[in-house]
Amino acid sequence: MIELFGFLLSGVTVGFVYALVGIGFTVIYNSSGIINFSQGEFVMAGGMSTVFLLKAGLPLGVSFILAILITSMIGIVLYKLIAFSKNSSQISLIILTLGFAIFLRGLAEVVFDKELHTMPSFVGDGAFDMFGTVLTYQSILIMVVSIVIVVALYFFFKKTKTGQAMMAASINVDAAKLMGINIKKILMINFALSAAIASIGGVLLTPITSTNYEVGIMLGLKGFAAAIIGGLGSPFGAVAGGLVLGILESLIAGYVSSEYKDAVAFVALLAILFFMPGGIFGNTKAQRV
Amino acid sequence: MLRVENLSCNYKQIIALSDVSLHINRGEIVSLIGANGAGKTTLLRTISGLHNAKNGNIFFEGQDITKLESHDVAKLAITQIPEGRGLFSILSVEENLRLGAYLRADSDIEDDINKIYEKFPILKEKSHEYAGTLSGGQQQMVAVGRALMSRPKLLLLDEPSMGLAPIVVEEIFKAIKSLRDNGTTIFIVEQNAFLALSVTDRAYVLENGKIVMSGNSGELLKDEKVKEAYLGA
Numbered sequence: 302m303i304e305l306f307g308f309l310l311s312g313v314t315v316g317f318v319y320a321l322v323g324i325g326f327t328v329i330y331n332s333s334g335i336i337n338f339s340q341g342e343f344v345m346a347g348g349m350s351t352v353f354l355l356k357a358g359l360p361l362g363v364s365f366i367l368a369i370l371i372t373s374m375i376g377i378v379l380y381k382l383i384a385f386s387k388n389s390s391q392i393s394l395i396i397l398t399l400g401f402a403i404f405l406r407g408l409a410e411v412v413f414d415k416e417l418h419t420m421p422s423f424v425g426d427g428a429f430d431m432f433g434t435v436l437t438y439q440s441i442l443i444m445v446v447s448i449v450i451v452v453a454l455y456f457f458f459k460k461t462k463t464g465q466a467m468m469a470a471s472i473n474v475d476a477a478k479l480m481g482i483n484i485k486k487i488l489m490i491n492f493a494l495s496a497a498i499a500s501i502g503g504v505l506l507t508p509i510t511s512t513n514y515e516v517g518i519m520l521g522l523k524g525f526a527a528a529i530i531g532g533l534g535s536p537f538g539a540v541a542g543g544l545v546l547g548i549l550e551s552l553i554a555g556y557v558s559s560e561y562k563d564a565v566a567f568v569a570l571l572a573i574l575f576f577m578p579g580g581i582f583g584n585t586k587a588q589r590v
Numbered sequence: 591m592l593r594v595e596n597l598s599c600n601y602k603q604i605i606a607l608s609d610v611s612l613h614i615n616r617g618e619i620v621s622l623i624g625a626n627g628a629g630k631t632t633l634l635r636t637i638s639g640l641h642n643a644k645n646g647n648i649f650f651e652g653q654d655i656t657k658l659e660s661h662d663v664a665k666l667a668i669t670q671i672p673e674g675r676g677l678f679s680i681l682s683v684e685e686n687l688r689l690g691a692y693l694r695a696d697s698d699i700e701d702d703i704n705k706i707y708e709k710f711p712i713l714k715e716k717s718h719e720y721a722g723t724l725s726g727g728q729q730q731m732v733a734v735g736r737a738l739m740s741r742p743k744l745l746l747l748d749e750p751s752m753g754l755a756p757i758v759v760e761e762i763f764k765a766i767k768s769l770r771d772n773g774t775t776i777f778i779v780e781q782n783a784f785l786a787l788s789v790t791d792r793a794y795v796l797e798n799g800k801i802v803m804s805g806n807s808g809e810l811l812k813d814e815k816v817k818e819a820y821l822g823a
């Protein structure tokens with residue numbers, strides 16, 4: 302029982318990070334129809350930038366904020382590349398995001414290095430004793446920050462003019478344009494927002510799992526799986542998808558073998574695509590007109 | 591107010607509009623009638639900046655708007671209710687109305703929403719429901735209401751009668767006429783020629799991308815050729 306509780310806690314912790322990456326996928330997919338395969342590299346860019354800004358002597362908070370800004374800028378660069386090739390097919394644009402991911406990985410290898418890096422936790426290395434298992438402060442931080450981001454996003458989409466414009470553009474682009482919404486601006490904000498959220502995930506995860514120039518491959522895949530499990534249509538579906546995936550992984554690693562941990566995402570991805578293409582909550586996009 | 595000069599549009603090899611010229615004066619209600627595939631939607635989309643013209647020009651209040659992007663056209667208070675209404679189906683009725691006022695920053699938006707609810711009381715009842723769950727007629731009311739929220743100078747309507755029961759069409763057209771009485775200039779594109787000619791001042795007839803006739807709506811209604819081709823007489 303205690304063991305199970307421990308696995309659940311660590312599952313939920315990483316699950317939230319997958320959720321953040323997955324949200325990024327859905328935000329870009331909803332607005333542009335593009336699956337952005339650079340999403341994992343945004344996570345990497347967030348973590349690696351923070352690590353190296355820290356090494357350069359900047360305080361933790363400043364490094365964190367700068368890393369988010371840098372990653373958002375990278376997101377905007379990707380948007381500009383996509384906007385520049387706007388007459389290409391959807392498939393070419395998706396391949397463009399794959400190419401951009403490889404480019405970012407290479408860039409990180411050159412600008413930073415190939416080593417594994419970690420960084421101190423924002424909240425110290427302490428932990429609570431929870432019914433016999435430990436809950437680290439960093440885990441709590443990840444959960445709290447993720448929940449805050451999700452709630453903030455909800456209010457952003459629901460209550461702000463820009464958020465509503467983003468919703469409108471994702472439902473009916475032409476009608477949104479007729480309302481006077483500048484779609485290019487909205488798309489750019491979407492890319493920046495996705496990158497920012499992913500980079501926060503990257504920074505939060507680094508003290509727990511470490512980072513290097515290629516962590517984005519796996520994290521991108523996990524986030525993609527989270528988004529697909531959640532139905533790809535909704536950022537909130539991606540949160541549920543991330544949590545489901547994180548918990549499954551943690552249970553498999555705990556009760557079977559940690560060797561199979563990474564296979565969970567692949568298997569879940571294939572199973573969902575085969576048997577429930579609308580995600581576990583049904584397809585939220587079915588109502589689109 | 592609006593002047594279209596020698597406009598041509600195509601989709602790759604398909605010519606959708608060739609050498610179309612027309613004008614709409616301030617305060618007028620004008621229609622464009624034409625059969626399926628005549629190019630009506632293409633014309634409205636091109637005016638609104640959703641489609642690029644191949645040749646020709648579009649002027650609004652003297653300004654050349656041919657090359658403007660859609661959001662800049664919207665800023666000139668040219669508002670379009672697109673074919674199929676273009677509602678944001680998984681947003682509420684009220685959110686749809688508010689998006690109509692996207693470009694506005696004044697403090698009358700709440701008042702205007704209430705005016706829309708007075709005009710279409712059923713929308714107030716359904717204000718928190720998804721627009722996509724409403725009946726066809728109610729959805730058209732949302733579309734009209736959303737367009738009004740932008741305070742249009744020129745309102746473009748693409749087949750407002752499509753898919754609606756006659757009684758609902760009547761209600762919608764009554765609302766459109768009252769707009770015109772409040773000074774909004776209106777351009778209606780319709781396949782339903784009888785309806786369009788009955789409510790408008792002037793009309794153009796579009797066939798295969800070309801304007802083949804134009805004139806006073808009342809006279810066109812009596813014209814033998816129009817009767818034969820469009821009024822089923």
Ligand SMILES: Nc1ncnc2c1ncn2[C@@H]1O[C@H](COP(=O)(O)OP(=O)(O)OP(=O)(O)O)[C@@H](O)[C@H]1O
Pocket residue numbers: 601604605606624625626627628629630631632633673781
């Ligand atoms: N996206 C497109 N790609 C290719 N051809 C198109 C496209 N949209 C319209 N067309 C063609 O352009 C011509 C004009 O179409 P348009 O939609 O403007 O006609 P319409 O008068 O609005 O017809 P309807 O009454 O059916 O709405 C038609 O021949 C149509 O097949």
Ligand SMILES: [Mg+2]
Pocket residue numbers: 630631632673748
């Ligand atoms: Mg049409």
